[in-house]
Amino acid sequence: MEKIKLMSLYTDFRKDVACIEKELERSVQSSSPIVRQASLHLLKAGGKRIRPIFVILAAQFGNYSLEKAAKVAVSLELIHMASLVHDDVIDDSDMRRGLETVKAKWNNRVAMYAGDFIFSRALTSIGSIEKEAVHRILAETMLEICKGEIIQIDFQRQTDQGMRDYLQRIKRKTALLLASSCELGALSADADAETVRKLRRYGYFTGMAFQIVDDILDITSTDAELGKPAGSDLLNGHITLPILYIKDDAEFRPYMERAFAGNMLESDRQNMLRYIRQSDAIDKAQHVSDLYLEKALKELDGLPNGKSKKALIQIADFIGQRKY
Secondary structure, eight states: OHHHHHHGGGGGGHHHHHHHHHHHHHHTOOSSHHHHHHHHHHHHTOOOOHHHHHHHHHHTTSSOOHHHHHHHHHHHHHHHHHHHHHHHHHHTOOEETTEEOHHHHSOHHHHHHHHHHHHHHHHHHHTTOOOHHHHHHHHHHHHHHHHHHHHHHHHTTOOOOOHHHHHHHHIIIIIHHHHHHHHHHHHHTTOOHHHHHHHHHHHHHHHHHHHHHHHHHHHHSOHHHHTSOTTHHHHTTOOOHHHHHHTTOTTTHHHHHHHHHTOOOHHHHHHHHHHHHHSSHHHHHHHHHHHHHHHHHHHTTTSOOSHHHHHHHHHHHHHHHOOO
16 A cells, blocks of 8 residues: 555656566576575565665666666665565564565575575676775665664663664664665766765655654554554564653553563553553654654755656655555
């Protein structure tokens, strides 16, 4: 449902996205049947494909070439996919997007091999682009994503964390890859330096907002809408922005402790979700997301008007308003 709504915002680029989707499927082919099946399982689960979209739209501000844009877009989406496979192993998650995760359908070993395979295919996809800056930025992005995974493990079930800790985590988890999607898309099309800078910052600010909204929806959406239990972040030991605002409330504290201990009953989960939803934590988190989106839209000022700029504005608006 959400993917369809998002797709409607870039109708003018639908053929380009379809081309990238086919290339993604080709990229995860492997001589190993189990690795191929596991990779395709994740790919067929779908997703918003916002990283490829950002690459396409950013490249439109330069000398657009679908061939070059597709190589960058596929690489970045594969990196994202690989990180999801590894995330599910770390969090011991059985469901993603309403389907079994790779680790649940097969096992942790297959999931780790599949994730590593997808990472390697990401490097192969972008390898033929002869721009040193593109490869340097991609390498730095992958390094920061890995750092983010380690930091997330370090902070798992740790209650003595603050706003700065949270923002640093989501920067590495989500925002940097979206920033790089815009930056590399523009670079692949030889856009000028100021345009590249503005688009990167747009991607970064949008990415911060995107993850905050994701963290809000983990609490406010239903299990069916999420394709997994609502409140999964907390059940997996992760303190997100809404939780950050209420983690020291005396009434909420026992819920958090039971979630971290892994002995939360279904009735406890429902009561916990009700408590968070009725607090002011959701509105406070939404306000932070809105501030990031305002910053993102300001970065588009001065860029040429056209279909790409319009789509970037619409995507920012969509992120602020999406319900699941």
